[in-house]
Amino acid sequence: QLQLVESGGGLVQPGGSLRLSCAASGFTLDYYAIGWFRQAPGKEREGLSCISSSGGSTDYVDSVKGRFTISRDNAKNTVYLQMNSLKPEDTAVYYCAAARTYWKDVCYVKEKYDYWGQGTQVTVSS
Numbered sequence: 001q002l003q004l005v006e007s008g009g010g011l012v013q014p015g016g017s018l019r020l021s022c023a024a025s026g027f028t029l030d031y032y033a034i035g036w037f038r039q040a041p042g043k044e045r046e047g048l049s050c051i052s053s054s055g056g057s058t059d060y061v062d063s064v065k066g067r068f069t070i071s072r073d074n075a076k077n078t079v080y081l082q083m084n085s086l087k088p089e090d091t092a093v094y095y096c097a098a099a100r101t102y103w104k105d106v107c108y109v110k111e112k113y114d115y116w117g118q119g120t121q122v123t124v125s126s
Contacts, residue, residue, distance in 0.1 A: 005023050020081040022036075034099075035099070094122050
């Protein structure tokens with residue numbers, strides 16, 4: 001069974017940090033661009049960041065640039081999202097997604113991704 005599984009979410013105070021992981025099972029991520037998305041209650045799912053299959057290229061939306069870092073370890077079949085300086089407005093369910101195509105063609109376009117994880121809740125609150 002092909003699936004992505006996110007982990008690492010939780011409750012953190014404003015200014016704190018979390019590292020999310022996205023692990024693949026049933027397939028190798030080597031040839032997949034990966035995107036991180038989030039969805040807050042009552043809002044659309046929004047793209048945050050993406051990374052090329054090799055890990056050599058990344059992109060971020062302005063709202064997380066300088067605070068979030070996407071990375072991948074293909075040997076571990078896992079992609080990460082390091083989140084620093086968290087704000088209450090970062091509260092959402094976070095999803096990773098995989099697309100077997102050129103990363104720039106899919107980065108923030110959720111309809112173009114092939115596989116999705118089930119999501120992990122991140123709550124930023126004092």
